[in-house]
Amino acid sequence: MTISTTKRLGALALLASIALAACSGGGASSAPSSAASTAPGGGASSAPSSAASTAPGGAALTGSIVIDGSSTVYLITEAVTEEFKKVNNGVEIGVAESGTGGGFKKFCTGATDINDASRPIKEADAAEGVACKANGVDYVQLQVAIDGLTVAVNPANTWANCLTLAQLKTIYGPDSPEKLTWDQVDPTFPKEPVVRFMPGADSGTFDYFTEAVNGKTDASTAYATQSEDDNVLVTGVAGDKNAIGYFGYAYFVENKDKIKAVGIDGGAGCVTPTETTIGDGTYKPLSRPLFIYPNTGKAKASPALKGYVDYYLANTATLAAEVGYVAVPETVAQQQVSAWSAAVPK
Amino acid sequence: MTGLSATPETIAPPRFEPALMRRKLTGTLFYGACLAAIGILIVALLALLLNVLIVGLPWLDVDFITSMPSRRPTQAGILPALVGSIQLAIIVGLITFPVGIGAALYLAEYAPDSRVTRLLQTNISNLAGVPSIIYGIFGLAIFVRLLGLGPVLFSGAATLALVILPLVIIASIEVIKAVPQAQREGAYALGASRWQMVRSSVLPAAAPGIMTGIILAMARAIGEAAPLVVVGAAAFVTSLPQPLSGSFTVLPIQVFNWAQRPQADFQGIAAAAIIVILVLVFILNLLALVVRARLSRHIQW
Amino acid sequence: MAAGQIQLTRRRPWSERIIEALLFAAASLGVLTTIGIVVLLTYQTVQFFQIVNLIDFLTGTVWSASIEPYKFGVLALVSGTLLVATIAMIIGTPLGLLSAILLSEYSSNRVRNIVKPVLETIAGIPTIVLGFFAINFLSPDVLKPIFGDDIGIFSALAGGIVVGILITPLIASISEDAMRAVPRGLREGAYAMGATKFEVVRKVVLPAAVSGVMASIVLAMSRAVGETMAVVLAVGTRPQLTFNPLESVQTMTAFIVQITQGETSQGSVQFLSLFAVAMVLFVITFALNLASAWIVRRYRTAY
Numbered sequence: 006m007t008i009s010t011t012k013r014l015g016a017l018a019l020l021a022s023i024a025l026a027a028c029s030g031g032g033a034s035s036a037p038s039s040a041a042s043t044a045p046g047g048g049a050s051s052a053p054s055s056a057a058s059t060a061p062g063g064a065a066l067t068g069s070i071v072i073d074g075s076s077t078v079y080l081i082t083e084a085v086t087e088e089f090k091k092v093n094n095g096v097e098i099g100v101a102e103s104g105t106g107g108g109f110k111k112f113c114t115g116a117t118d119i120n121d122a123s124r125p126i127k128e129a130d131a132a133e134g135v136a137c138k139a140n141g142v143d144y145v146q147l148q149v150a151i152d153g154l155t156v157a158v159n160p161a162n163t164w165a166n167c168l169t170l171a172q173l174k175t176i177y178g179p180d181s182p183e184k185l186t187w188d189q190v191d192p193t194f195p196k197e198p199v200v201r202f203m204p205g206a207d208s209g210t211f212d213y214f215t216e217a218v219n220g221k222t223d224a225s226t227a228y229a230t231q232s233e234d235d236n237v238l239v240t241g242v243a244g245d246k247n248a249i250g251y252f253g254y255a256y257f258v259e260n261k262d263k264i265k266a267v268g269i270d271g272g273a274g275c276v277t278p279t280e281t282t283i284g285d286g287t288y289k290p291l292s293r294p295l296f297i298y299p300n301t302g303k304a305k306a307s308p309a310l311k312g313y314v315d316y317y318l319a320n321t322a323t324l325a326a327e328v329g330y331v332a333v334p335e336t337v338a339q340q341q342v343s344a345w346s347a348a349v350p351k
Numbered sequence: 352m353t354g355l356s357a358t359p360e361t362i363a364p365p366r367f368e369p370a371l372m373r374r375k376l377t378g379t380l381f382y383g384a385c386l387a388a389i390g391i392l393i394v395a396l397l398a399l400l401l402n403v404l405i406v407g408l409p410w411l412d413v414d415f416i417t418s419m420p421s422r423r424p425t426q427a428g429i430l431p432a433l434v435g436s437i438q439l440a441i442i443v444g445l446i447t448f449p450v451g452i453g454a455a456l457y458l459a460e461y462a463p464d465s466r467v468t469r470l471l472q473t474n475i476s477n478l479a480g481v482p483s484i485i486y487g488i489f490g491l492a493i494f495v496r497l498l499g500l501g502p503v504l505f506s507g508a509a510t511l512a513l514v515i516l517p518l519v520i521i522a523s524i525e526v527i528k529a530v531p532q533a534q535r536e537g538a539y540a541l542g543a544s545r546w547q548m549v550r551s552s553v554l555p556a557a558a559p560g561i562m563t564g565i566i567l568a569m570a571r572a573i574g575e576a577a578p579l580v581v582v583g584a585a586a587f588v589t590s591l592p593q594p595l596s597g598s599f600t601v602l603p604i605q606v607f608n609w610a611q612r613p614q615a616d617f618q619g620i621a622a623a624a625i626i627v628i629l630v631l632v633f634i635l636n637l638l639a640l641v642v643r644a645r646l647s648r649h650i651q652w
Numbered sequence: 653m654a655a656g657q658i659q660l661t662r663r664r665p666w667s668e669r670i671i672e673a674l675l676f677a678a679a680s681l682g683v684l685t686t687i688g689i690v691v692l693l694t695y696q697t698v699q700f701f702q703i704v705n706l707i708d709f710l711t712g713t714v715w716s717a718s719i720e721p722y723k724f725g726v727l728a729l730v731s732g733t734l735l736v737a738t739i740a741m742i743i744g745t746p747l748g749l750l751s752a753i754l755l756s757e758y759s760s761n762r763v764r765n766i767v768k769p770v771l772e773t774i775a776g777i778p779t780i781v782l783g784f785f786a787i788n789f790l791s792p793d794v795l796k797p798i799f800g801d802d803i804g805i806f807s808a809l810a811g812g813i814v815v816g817i818l819i820t821p822l823i824a825s826i827s828e829d830a831m832r833a834v835p836r837g838l839r840e841g842a843y844a845m846g847a848t849k850f851e852v853v854r855k856v857v858l859p860a861a862v863s864g865v866m867a868s869i870v871l872a873m874s875r876a877v878g879e880t881m882a883v884v885l886a887v888g889t890r891p892q893l894t895f896n897p898l899e900s901v902q903t904m905t906a907f908i909v910q911i912t913q914g915e916t917s918q919g920s921v922q923f924l925s926l927f928a929v930a931m932v933l934f935v936i937t938f939a940l941n942l943a944s945a946w947i948v949r950r951y952r953t954a955y
Contacts, residue, residue: 069597080422083422083587084422086587086589087421087422087589090589097589097590097597098589099587099588099589099597099598100587100589101587103913183892197801200804205718205910206718206719207718223719223720224720225719226719227714227716227719227723228892229890230806230888230889230890230900231718231719231889232889232910233910233913234611234913236611236612236613237611237889239613240611240613240787240805241804241805241806241888241900243613243805244791244792244796244804244805244806245801245803245804245805246801247801248804259614260613260614263613328422374848374850374851375848377848377850378848378849378850378851381850381853382758382849382850384750385750385751385753385754385758386754387750388746388747388750388751388754389750389751389754389766389767389770391747392747392751392770392771392774392817392820393766393770395774395817396770396773396774398785398789399777399781399782399785399789402785402788402789403781403784403785406788449678450678450681451678453674453675453677453678453679454675454678454679454681454682456675457672457675457676457678457679458679461672461675461676462679470683471679471680471682471683474682474683474686475679475682476941476945477686477938477941477942478682478685478686480871480874480875480937480938480940480941481689481878481934481937481938482877482878482879482880482905482933482934482937483878483880484878484880484905484908484909484930484933485689485693485878485930485933485934486689487912488692488693488908488926488927488930489685489688489689489692491912492692493688493692513685516681516682517682520679520682544668545668545672546667546668546671546672570776573778574777574778574779574780574781575778576778576779576780576880576881577779577880577881577905577909580909580912580913581908581909581912583912603778603780603881606780606781606784607780607783607881607884607885610780610783610784610787610788610885611885618788621784621788622784622788625780625781625784628778628780628781629777629781632776632777632778636776
């Protein structure tokens, strides 16, 4: 009868999907993910189910890792995760980009294993440092790259080649008017509206920029297009002649053909961001370190997490550079490895 | 027009003629406007399809369908998203099937003509008009938080089932009501109880229409993204989704992520993923037609 | 119903009652969902208004949810939604109505076989595809050459155009049904009096079908207000009160997406604002849907 035909069709479809998932999944679908990846909040979460091998080569690691945080550092973490999974297919890794601040909130409740951060953790903040202590979340700060926070304009923008910090404050400061025109930034600029783009308030980039330019973290104009997704900012700047935006250097490098970097005059003349000027610190004050904050308590219990961070530190020099950031100097890199070994002994 | 014999004094052809020509001209212009409207729609549709095909076809190959997402567009693929979409559609169908048919049967066959019934019917009509993102918020609160399932595939599927349920119910009610009363009365005359009558006379007759409605609703569910963004579909998924654990993604969400990246390559793979979505929707629509044609053969009125 | 000898085949009543109860439960899921949505939105909205002043919310024109000083003037978002929806209606209503008239009045087979599939295809396209079309082609390759430096990549116009295309099949199909329901007799009476086809449409069919046509327009407005994916990609995230379609704005639906993509820590005023905005959205679409049903009842022409 017709009903059994329907049942047959439904059963076939279900079987097909299960077969498809099972066959092509191969080793990708690992042990059921721990509470870490699904619990949105709440105290200590259980350690990911760990496997037997702790071989340095990382063979046969299983478990799950949850990473969240900065969209700036996301590009590096994405690359590391992809390469790591090629040699450790049994580890399930989820990477999100809620912003440095948003990520720390989750990290300090124990919901995530690593927080990507484009600024240091706020020790005194109730949702960050204080919460971490209260929830027993121990961490170590590891620098993985150097970024030169880039201010970008549209290629057709011929006038804003160099901006001082004071001019940036005119554009992005909390007292900036809603209808700002370029000639209010500098009388030699044309009388066109300034179309502003900037990261969302959860972003470490936002925190860093507002502190460096406006003098106080989170003090900013509200009359801008905000997005946690830096790609949207790039698209916006590339699409409007009068636009200006700021984001991590890698987002500029990826899109050099569509946007133009503005030189920043931090008091010592105009400096455009390049690998050199970022690396040696002459690109001031917008050069900044990029961090990851692994949960050391969880890393001690999970070989997968420990192995992942080892891999990260070992490969961040090449991958960060590939993505568009600047690798930390060798000495600094060694310090990170030592700090990590001290926090989580082998 | 003036075929009757009439005296010249009562009919004045010269005065009518210009007005008639003007009226006919207006009519032709209007017809032209109608054609222009459909012409604009055709141009828009073609532009959209060509845009997607031109940008996306070069990126569409077997590797694309069987690979994981990657930061490098040339290596990126849609496998987790595709599996997620298929699993989602199946779970949505499984939920909608009993609940949708049950509700429709009740309202069409069992419900007395009372205030409660009218309330139920009005309710379902109103639900059909609620924006899908509000269902997403509801799903976030109920399935992800309250029931503690977390942002897993099943939460997304349950939320989408709520989105399309009103549409399925309304469509099914129409189909059930279209079954001639004679069929029902024949069953009653043979001594059937109400459920026996429904099961033997109404359901088989309504089955093609109902199945078509469910399949079309599944096609709609495959294309929906807004409720899933709210429920928590992930940005970067590195393994195949499981229904009840782990992060998940579906094709429209993957498109949403890639389409927002300015690099031309990412636009290309976004378009390629769109082509896959359109193919799936097309297959489901075709399936709906086939189901209706095949099952309608048994109907004999 | 049953005579004595048929008792053998009659099911026992309790199994019938169970089945009926199950079916009733399925049907009441609708009521439960509605109640659930209303309760959820109301509860969180009330909590929101314990932090934010209701009058400021309803009359404020600046929306700054995450930059201090926090301002929650919902008019900025509502105007964004209405701007996009209005543009969509300006585009969708004529296209939809003219297509409907074409289908119901000038229905040669050749015309039907083109128009119907085109409308049904547009209706079946997922909205994310329309959003992609807007930012990949419409904005950079059509709108930018036309408007030059006055328009960026994100604009209310781009969103309004694709949403307009989206709602055209809705207006077309409901209006066509309404026009087809007008009895032939009315038309033929007009033809007999010497009317041209256009006059029949203008003076007989449309007035008779006006309730259905108006209802379709109101429903389409509701759909345009609730649209999410197409506008999230095309319109931008710049909440501002403006009537300039070339500017980037933010709709209520885009704001909801933006908040849920970022932090979702419960209890924060940003998270609560999500529910307040959702409540406004729900009320607007609900009112439009009710209005649509009322129009049908009130203005239905009896023939």
